[in-house]
Amino acid sequence: MTTGHFKEGIAGGRLSPEAYADNFSDLHPPLDHHEALVESDRCYFCYDAPCMQACPTSIDIPMFIRQIATGNPLGSAKTIFDQNILGGMCARVCPTETLCEEACVRETAEGKPVQIGRLQRYATDVAMDEGKQFYKRAKSTGKKVAVVGAGPAGLAAAHRLARHGHEVKILEARPKAGGLNEYGIAAYKSVDDFAQAEVDYVTAIGGIAIENDKALGRDFQLSELTKQYDAVFLGMGLSGVNALRADGEDADGVANAVDFIAELRQTSDLAGLPVGRRVVVIGGGMTAVDAAVQSKLLGAEEVTICYRRGQEHMNASGFEQDLAAANGVTIRHWLQPKKVVSDGGKVVAVELEYTAIKGDKLGGTGETLRLAADQVFKAIGQSFQPAALNGSGQAMALENGRIQVDAEGRTSLAKVWAGGDCVVDSREDLTVSAVAAGRDAAESIHRALTSNGGA
CATH class of the missing domain: 3.50.50.60 (FAD/NAD(P)-binding domain)
Incomplete structure (x- = not known):
């Protein structure tokens, strides 16, 4: 993570063009041909493979990996696309660490699963780069x-x-x-x-x-x-975003994390995106992590995720939580927002209440904490x-x-x-x-x- 001189408040352009390019480069660079062959050779090609059972689209994972291992990446891509025509994107964004790779026998035996997601990307990238189409339309039904x-x-x-x-x-x-x-x-x-x-x-x-x-x-x-x-x-x-249900959440500087992520995805000028010096993200899912990490990569000095339950309850996977920590994001648990503190209509802090589970219900303890913030992102789910x-x-x-x-x-x-x-x-x-x-x-x-x- 590259840092630079921090301006006060919400602003853009804190980093050099080189820093932005580096910060937002590919999270998982693609495997080259040799790397794909070596990684595919780690697969046991299990019968009734647990990785396949864990895939929501039921891709024949042992089959597509075997096809890579035998030098047939196009055949591998077809095996993937037969079940998941968006297999290229899924290879990039699926939480494989909680799906196929968590179920991998190598993970159970060694704590190091076959990199199924990266192998899937390798095969689908080959097919897409070559413009290889595997399917033709059937005769028109008139429907x-x-x-x-x-x-x-x-x-x-x-x-x-x-x-x-x-x-x-x-x-x-x-x-x-x-x-x-x-x-x-x-x-x-x-x-x-x-x-x-x-x-x-x-x-x-x-x-x-x-x-x-x-x-x-x-x-x-x-x-x-x-x-x-x-x-x-x-x-x-x-399309709906859940409210914080906290006093003052309409203050300037409070925004929906999904809108922030969408704006970032569509911009052609990362330096032009304003980000706070001290950012607080409320939530515990992947959206919260995405908003927090990207705030840090845009030049925020302090970024904190606040989640109302414990680490084990977070929807964000362990990998996503580790990614946040590796990028300097602080994750605080057992905290729920009570009030957004503003000055002149602009957010300056967030007041949070510590929580605890009493019986089978989550509730506030009455003890509060105040975090300085000039930008707050809501990432507590959509409706x-x-x-x-x-x-x-x-x-x-x-x-x-x-x-x-x-x-x-x-x-x-x-x-x-x-x-x-x-x-x-x-x-x-x-x-x-x-x-x-x-x-x-x-x-x-x-x-x-x-x-x-x-x-």
Whole structure:
């Protein structure tokens, strides 16, 4: 981590251009050919491999690693894409340390798993760099499907539907496709505009049209889509941000971590991004870590994550927590925000209360702590905004504020499926889980459209 002269308050341009470039370089540089062969040779190619069972998209991991080991990276890429067409991004952003690599027999035996994520990136990068397409569209079915949201779930659904010969129209509320992959992850996890390269790769199959700046509930209604299309897939993300529920949280200098991350991902001038001298991030997930680490990399002097429970309860993986610590971020546990202290409307400190578990409930102890801060990021979770579903005619069944679906992704409305963060029991922030939901819903839609009676 390179540091420089710190200006007072929220400002940009604290570091040299070289420091910004170094700080936001690729977190996990790609393996070269020799490194990939050496790493693939570490795999035991287990029968009924636990790593495969731990993958939400059920990629045949031993098979794709064996294909790398035998000098067939394109065959390896196809094995990956057969189950996960966004395997390139998942290789970069998946918390493999809590999924496939945690389940790896090498991890159990030696504490050093096979680097499955980096091997997956190696294979998919070879295929994408060569522009190798493994799938051709089936003969046109004459059926049209609308996909709402061009995030991981929507893109995976669209690709699988296009493979089956359906015409797909994706309606995306933001200016660019990609969803979480484009707007919601740390810049150092996906460099060189990879999210857009992957969108181009996915849509190259044909039969997929994307319209940007088209929001459900504003530019079109669900009832319109069900009339115009044979089926609809809802793959919207989480647009709401949970409040701190602390006094003074409207002060200047308090912002949503997801907005900060999105702005950073879209900027072409890191020096122009303002960041505080003393930053406090409230939350315990990957979004909190992404916001905290990137604040430090932009030139913040002190960055502190405050989480209301203990280290073992944090949604951020051990790797993410270690990454934060390695970049000089302090993580403090058992603290919840009580008040944002401001001076002249601008945040100057955060007052927090120590917490403890009493019985089976978390509560405040009454003891407080004040941390100086000129910038505060809220990273305590996002929520689905169901208001956009209004105007659909019959009300859609919701549960816990999200769309209720069956095992195939069907909603309570005829012709409408859903998947990703907008549905009940989704695993938030995991690209791989959204891909699996979109893929599986697309197969259900295809079965419905090609069986007697349609959807």
